Amino acid sequence: MEIRRLDAPFGVEILGVDLSRAPDAETVAAINAAFVDNVVAVFRDQHFPVPDDFLAAARMLGEPMPPVTATYRLPGYEVIEELVNSATDRRTGETAPLMRGGSWHTDHSNLARPPKATTLHAIDLPPSGGGNTEFISMVMAYEALDAATKETLRGRRAFQAYLSRRAPRKLLTRTEAEREGSEGTWQPMVRRHPETGRDALYLNPMRCDAVEGMGEAEGDALLDALYAHCDNPAFRYSHIWRPGDMLIWDNRAALHQATPVRVAAERRYMHRIMLRGEVPAMAD
Numbered sequence: 001m002e003i004r005r006l007d008a009p010f011g012v013e014i015l016g017v018d019l020s021r022a023p024d025a026e027t028v029a030a031i032n033a034a035f036v037d038n039v040v041a042v043f044r045d046q047h048f049p050v051p052d053d054f055l056a057a058a059r060m061l062g063e064p065m066p067p068v069t070a071t072y073r074l075p076g077y078e079v080i081e082e083l084v085n086s087a088t089d090r091r092t093g094e095t096a097p098l099m100r101g102g103s104w105h106t107d108h109s110n111l112a113r114p115p116k117a118t119t120l121h122a123i124d125l126p127p128s129g130g131g132n133t134e135f136i137s138m139v140m141a142y143e144a145l146d147a148a149t150k151e152t153l154r155g156r157r158a159f160q161a162y163l164s165r166r167a168p169r170k171l172l173t174r175t176e177a178e179r180e181g182s183e184g185t186w187q188p189m190v191r192r193h194p195e196t197g198r199d200a201l202y203l204n205p206m207r208c209d210a211v212e213g214m215g216e217a218e219g220d221a222l223l224d225a226l227y228a229h230c231d232n233p234a235f236r237y238s239h240i241w242r243p244g245d246m247l248i249w250d251n252r253a254a255l256h257q258a259t260p261v262r263v264a265a266e267r268r269y270m271h272r273i274m275l276r277g278e279v280p281a282m283a284d
């Protein structure tokens with residue numbers, strides 16, 4: 001196995017490992033360390049004959065958890081989702097061009113225990129590669145803040161709703177049962193990573209609705225300034241997909257987004273699994 005830094009401010013690619021066969025404990029520990037230290041890890045050349053093989057590969061790094069909405073579940077699986085740019089909504093039967101995750105966010109931060117990580121496996125990539133998946137290191141973004149802003153954020157929380165009044169796009173309508181536990185929660189604005197001990201901004205332009213101790217105008221201005229600060233090439237990696245890529249990122253330390261497919265008529269098909277996380281810890 002070889003772990004190489006990406007040609008980017010952060011992230012690694014991992015070569016020479018076949019995740020369809022369970023790696024030994026030492027290899028798993030090295031993989032987990034590379035993933036949490038570098039925020040994003042790309043496993044090259046992964047081929048999973050059946051979805052259970054992808055599930056087993058994801059389990060190597062944590063406990064898979066179901067998404068809030070069941071709409072895109074792979075039939076027969078609670079925790080594997082299909083990610084396809086042209087999908088039939090199983091609830092309404094409508095088929096529409098679809099791009100999920102098309103603006104900066106971190107997955108399911110409206111939950112009291114958000115997923116620590118998300119993994120995608122590219123199954124069918126069109127000749128153009130489809131779109132990219134982009135990341136911001138929220139560790140780097142936090143470290144680059146000025147001292148006064150860090151002080152403003154110290155000990156402060158933001159309310160993360162299922163869908164913020166400020167969100168740039170809409171999300172799926174939830175059933176009554178899916179609403180339970182997913183309406184939103186107060187989260188630390190700076191989060192301490194339980195494995196690396198590093199602090200990261202924990203924000204979400206799709207979900208952050210209010211800043212603790214601030215009125216709406218003041219809170220919105222702070223969030224806008226922070227989002228503008230984060231959206232900087234110095235903290236960004238844009239992943240160009242290759243066949244066989246399995247990507248995993250740390251939701252505790254990154255924002256991510258999908259970019260539009262390069263050729264609208266092309267179909268891209270992936271599987272997604274989220275890994276259960278802990279209650280976010282406030283930084284000191």
Ligand SMILES: [Fe+2]
Pocket residue numbers: 101105106107256
């Ligand atoms: Fe996402």
